[in-house]
Each structure stands twice: as C-alpha cells, then as structure tokens.
Amino acid sequence: MNTPGPAVERVYREHRARMLAALIRVFGDFELAEDVLQDACALALRRWVAGVPDDPVAWLLTVARNRAIDRLRRDRVGREKEASAVPADFPEHSVERLLSLGDERLSLVFTCCHPALAEEARVALTLQAVVGLTAGEIARMFLVGEATLAQRLVRAKRKIRDAGISLAVPADHLLPERLTSVLAVVYLIYTHAYGTGPGLRDEAVRLAKLVATLMPDEPEVLGLVALLLLHESRSGTRLSAEGDLVLLADQDTSRWDQVRIAEAVGVLDRALRHGTVGPYQLQAMIAVQHAQPPPDWARIAALYSMLLTVEPSPVVALNHAVAVAESVGAAAGLELVDGIEGLDRYHLWHATRADLLRRQGREGEAAVAYERAHELATDPADRRFLAGRLRDAPPEPR
Numbered sequence: 264m265n266t267p268g269p270a271v272e273r274v275y276r277e278h279r280a281r282m283l284a285a286l287i288r289v290f291g292d293f294e295l296a297e298d299v300l301q302d303a304c305a306l307a308l309r310r311w312v313a314g315v316p317d318d319p320v321a322w323l324l325t326v327a328r329n330r331a332i333d334r335l336r337r338d339r340v341g342r343e344k345e346a347s348a349v350p351a352d353f354p355e356h357s358v359e360r361l362l363s364l365g366d367e368r369l370s371l372v373f374t375c376c377h378p379a380l381a382e383e384a385r386v387a388l389t390l391q392a393v394v395g396l397t398a399g400e401i402a403r404m405f406l407v408g409e410a411t412l413a414q415r416l417v418r419a420k421r422k423i424r425d426a427g428i429s430l431a432v433p434a435d436h437l438l439p440e441r442l443t444s445v446l447a448v449v450y451l452i453y454t455h456a457y458g459t460g461p462g463l464r465d466e467a468v469r470l471a472k473l474v475a476t477l478m479p480d481e482p483e484v485l486g487l488v489a490l491l492l493l494h495e496s497r498s499g500t501r502l503s504a505e506g507d508l509v510l511l512a513d514q515d516t517s518r519w520d521q522v523r524i525a526e527a528v529g530v531l532d533r534a535l536r537h538g539t540v541g542p543y544q545l546q547a548m549i550a551v552q553h554a555q556p557p558p559d560w561a562r563i564a565a566l567y568s569m570l571l572t573v574e575p576s577p578v579v580a581l582n583h584a585v586a587v588a589e590s591v592g593a594a595a596g597l598e599l600v601d602g603i604e605g606l607d608r609y610h611l612w613h614a615t616r617a618d619l620l621r622r623q624g625r626e627g628e629a630a631v632a633y634e635r636a637h638e639l640a641t642d643p644a645d646r647r648f649l650a651g652r653l654r655d656a657p658p659e660p661r
Contacts, residue, residue, distance in 0.1 A: 267311030271304055274319045280393050282324055284371040288430045290331050293392070293420035299330040369477050370430045372470060376444040377428050384419040389448050391416060394466050404455050432477060445474060446487050446543065453491055464498065467491060485534035486543030492527035493550035496520040508648040516556055524554050542574040560590035577605045581612055593622040610639035614649060 279300070286296035303326035307319075316322040375389040383405070390396045390404075402412035422428075433441050449470045456463030471488045478484050500514040531547050549566045552558045567583035580603045588596020597619040606612035617632035630653060637649040 267308055267315065270311060270315045270319065271307045274323065275304055276395065278320050278323075279395050280371060282320065282327070283392060284430060285324060286327055286331065287374070288370070289328070290335075291427070291430075292424050294417070294424070295331055295334065296327075299327040299334070302330045303327040369473060370432050372445060372474070373432050373441055374423065374428060374430050376441060376448050377423065378440060378444060379422060379426060379428065380419050382444070382447070384415055385444060386448050386451050387412060387416055388419045390452060393470065394452065394463065396463075438478070442474075442478070442481065442484070446471075446483060449474070450487060450491075450543075453494070461498070464491075464495060468495060480537070482534040482537040482539055483541040483543050485530050486541060486545075486547050489527040489531040489534065489547040490543055490550055492523045492530070493547060493554055496523040496527065496554060502644055506644060506647075508644040511553060519554065527551070527554075540569075540573075542570060545570045545573065558589075560586055564590050577603050577612075578609070581606065581609075581615060585615060588619055588622075593619045597623070608639060610636045610641075610645065610649075613639065614652075617652065 282300055283296055286300060287293055290296060300323070303323045306326055307323060311319075371393055372389060375392055376385045380388070387401050387405070390401050391398065396404075398413040398416060399409045402409040405412065432438075449467055452470070453464055453467035456467060468488075468491045471484070471491055475481075475484045475488050496519050497511075497514065499520070500516075500518050501509060503509055527547065528551060531544065531551065534544050534547075545566055549563055549570075552563050552566070564583060564586035567579065567586050570579050571583055581600065584596045584599035584603070587599055597616065600612070600616055600619060603612065613632045613636035617629045617636060620626075620632060621629040633649055633653040637646060637653055640646045640649055
C-alpha cells in the first residue's frame with residue numbers, strides 16, 4: 264500500500280504560501296483559506312493512497328475551493344454574500360500562475376505587513392502565512408505563550424477580513440509606506456532566526472530577493488538583500504564545532520562564502536548608484552568592511568555615525584561606541600557606552616562594558632558587568648561565552 268503522507272507533506276511545504284495566497288485572493292478570508300487548505304490535505308492523505316495526482320497542487324486547490332464554497336453556502340452570512348464573495352468559476356489558469364514566481368506570494372507578504380496591523384502581528388502573520396511556522400514555533404521565538412500568540416494571529420486575520428484589506432501589491436503611491444514595514448519584517452525574521460539553523464534564514468533571504476523582483480530599482484530593498492547575503496557569508500563560522508560562539512575577529516576568514524560576498528557587493532553597488540542612502544544600505548556598507556579584513560574601524564565608526572542620524576536607536580549607538588573603541592581607544596568607547604540609555608536589560612550592553620573595562624585593566628568592574636550580561640543572555644552559545652569570560656575575570660574586591 265502506498266503511503267501518501269510524504270507526498271502531501273512535500274507539496275504542502277513547497278506550495279503552501281502560493282496556494283494560500285490564491286485562496287485568500289478568491290475568498291477574502293485568511294481563516295477560511297487556511298481551514299479549507301487543511302481539509303484538502305487531510306482528504307489527500309486518504310485519497311492519494313491509490314497514487315499521487317499528476318498535478319497535486321491543482322488537486323488540492325480544487326478540493327479547497329469546493330470546501331470553501333460549501334462552507335459559505337451552509338453559513339447564513341455566506342449565503343447572503345454568495346453572489347459577491349464566491350466566484351462563479353475558479354480562474355482556469357490560477358494553478359499555472361501560482362507556480363510562477365510572481366505577485367501571489369508578494370501580495371501575501373504585503374498583506375501580512377499592512378500598516379493597519381501592529382508590528383508584532385505583522386511579523387507573526389508573515390512567519391505563519393508565508394514561511395509556514397506554527398503558532399507554537401512563533402511563540403517560542405518571541406518568548407510568549409502559545410495561546411497569546413494564537414490570539415494575536417486570529418485578531419490580525421480577522422482585522423484583514425473585516426477591514427476588507429485586499430490581497431494585492433499596493434499601488435505605487437502606497438508602496439513606500441508599506442515597503443518600510445515589509446523590509447523591517449523580513450529583517451526581523453532573519454535576526455530572530457540567526458541562532459536556529461539555515462532554514463528560516465534562507466527563507467528571509469528568499470523573501471528579500473522576492474521583494475527585489477517587484478522593485479529592482481528600490482535602493483533600500485537592494486541594501487537589505489546585500490546585508491543578508493553578507494551576514495550569511497559568515498554564518499558558517501559564527502559557532503565552533505562544539506557550538507561555542509566565535510567572535511568576528513577570531514573567525515576563519517578562509518571559510519567565509521566568497522560567492523555570497525561578491526554577490527552582495529554587486530547588489531550594494533547597484534543600490535548606491537541611485538544616490539540615496541538609507542539604513543539598510545549603511546548597514547550593508549558596514550558589513551562589507553567586516554567582510555574584507557582587516558576592517559577599517561575609522562570608516563566603520565563614520566558609517567555608524569551616519570546610521571545614527573538616519574535611524575537613531577540605542578543599539579546603533581552601542582555599535583558606534585564599539586567602533587570608536589576600536590579606532591580611538593577603549594576609554595573613548597566606554598564613555599559613549601555609559602552615555603547610552605535604555606539598554607540596561609540588553610546583555611550585549613553589559614558585555615561591551617565588561618570588555619572595555621577589562622581592556623583598561625579594571626578587572627573587578629569587568630567581572631560585575633560580565634556577570635550581569637550572563638544573567639540576561641538567553642542564547643546558550645552567548646551564555647557559555649560569557650561564562651568563560653567571567654571565569655577568567657578576577658572578582659571585584661569586597
């Protein structure tokens with residue numbers, strides 16, 4: 264007897280976002296689209312025992328469409344809206360369109376990032392609808408309860424339905440407002456995935472490149488693509504074989520992915536030719552300096568200073584202070600670090616202070632700062648690294 268499970272799982276994994284986008288476009292309801300697609304997969308597990316259809320995506324879409332129409336017809340509200348909500352016929356070429364790289368998946372990304380939704384809802388909805396993560400997986404990423412996260416997702420989907428937000432790439436004059444949110448969400452997906460393995464990071468890079476297919480001349484989109492490629496070029500050297508953190512200065516540069524670095528530099532050059540420099544381009548320019556050792560710390564400090572004027576934040580200020588410490592000296596860097604507010608619960612602020620104190624011979628104070636950093640860190644590799652630094656630091660005199 265054939266076991267259809269792997270085939271259904273593969274088709275669902277590879278084409279879920281595209282099928283979901285088509286169903287949402289037709290029926291205008293996130294929850295309905297998700298439910299009927301799940302129903303279609305459940306039926307496939309029973310029906311595909313005799314063999315996988317020649318076009319499994321078309322099979323699933325047809326079943327999902329029929330289930331959605333049946334559900335709307337059974338529902339009183341659905342019957343009242345049937346003439347306008349249910350199309351007479353599913354577009355004949357929709358499957359072919361879904362299988363092409365184009366607006367359906369982009370439309371889903373832009374819908375998830377609608378400005379009417381709160382930022383945390385945009386990220387969570389994109390992770391679920393486009394990337395395919397479960398509510399439990401997303402909840403663990405954001406350190407919230409699964410029930411809380413699930414309610415957040417339900418509210419976001421119903422807001423899209425009730426507000427009549429269409430599944431479409433917005434008009435040109437609305438793109439700048441929506442684009443900022445889209446790029447922020449894609450970058451958040453990447454940064455949250457940085458310690459989880461390549462799968463979700465690859466998805467973030469793919470999404471960034473997908474947005475770039477829509478707006479190939481938008482410099483900030485190109486800047487984000489370049490930035491993610493540069494981060495990825497070094498991802499294989501961030502941890503040791505034992506899973507311990509390896510600082511950038513100690514990484515084996517011969518193992519950096521030069522193909523990705525070259526691609527990133529080319530994409531960044533295209534972005535900079537437009538003559539308007541935004542935060543993602545500036546971050547990519549900084550990453551290029553790190554990717555071509557030895558880094559020019561004075562140049563990096565100047566770039567962070569520019570970034571502070573464009574996108575001021577305590578974390579950017581902290582990175583600027585680190586660059587100043589490397590280019591001018593630890594005392595100058597520590598003065599800047601101590602002037603930053605709002606990072607008392609950020610472990611890297613304490614770790615940076617500890618390092619700069621240690622470099623000035625203030626070992627006891629450094630130990631206190633390392634201890635606080637270790638208390639706040641959540642990533643196991645970060646905690647092991649800080650524990651090692653703490654063991655090496657003499658205690659503060661009593």
